[in-house]
Amino acid sequence: MSQTTRPNKDAYTLILEAIDVGVYKPGDRLVESDLAERFGMSRTPIREALQRLETQSLLARDGRSLIVNSLDHNQMAELYVVRGELEGLAARLAAHHATNEEVRVLQDMVEADKARVDDPSALARSNRRFHKQIHLASHNRYLVQQLDLVHRSMALMATTSIAVEGRGEDTLVEHQAIVDAITARDGDAADAALRAHISTAFVTRLKQENSE
Structure with missing residues (x-):
């Protein structure tokens, strides 16, 4: 089920906030299609947001998937x-x-x-x-x-x-x-x-x- 989003919030901000409040926890896998449905937007901005979060080391690669990173x-x-x-x-x-x-x-x-x-x-x-x-x-x-x-x-x-x-x-x-x-x-x-x-x-x- 998708959720209503505020027009002034982009995919990056929405995913970041979801991680921040614990919707997605360290080790959780993030799937483009699921995120697109959740936030009511196309997969392109979701993909770009995931790439940005990976660059910032907030997400990590697990095979072909992206997961929420954790700290040692x-x-x-x-x-x-x-x-x-x-x-x-x-x-x-x-x-x-x-x-x-x-x-x-x-x-x-x-x-x-x-x-x-x-x-x-x-x-x-x-x-x-x-x-x-x-x-x-x-x-x-x-x-x-x-x-x-x-x-x-x-x-x-x-x-x-x-x-x-x-x-x-x-x-x-x-x-x-x-x-x-x-x-x-x-x-x-x-x-x-x-x-x-x-x-x-x-x-x-x-x-x-x-x-x-």
Whole structure:
């Protein structure tokens, strides 16, 4: 069954979003005809989008098929190092450049997430929106572009660290600390709070990996 698509979203964006929200997980095979039917478009833009995603290493070859790629331990560790650096910078810049309205949105997002604390999937989606809002609040287009690339690669992890028991509550506490620092216009504190948040998420994910 095809789904209604927004006219301003191309095949690349639609497939990327489907990977990001877990419709397609690492190891899943992507078939042109199935994707064309799902998104209600011809196979040509689907084929071009798949080629682009393969070039970006988000998809990998498995014989003649394309599958959603996955990250090994070293790739995951490297990604978290880069993410911590860039996210910390975004928080620092947001503390200096975010408008009062953007700060209010961040505060409202943390408050709204209290109702999602027992729903890991919903909280994971909200978590992505929260981080994206900080990126935008940095008011640095080049940093936002680089963070978009990082977060695309984050989608190649099969599970979210927020699903670990107790991680939802901790995530909200950490998000509040980040927002408090941005609200206080304290760049050093915002940077440190976000780096600590990413570090804790990495430790949680490492524990997940070791328990599997």
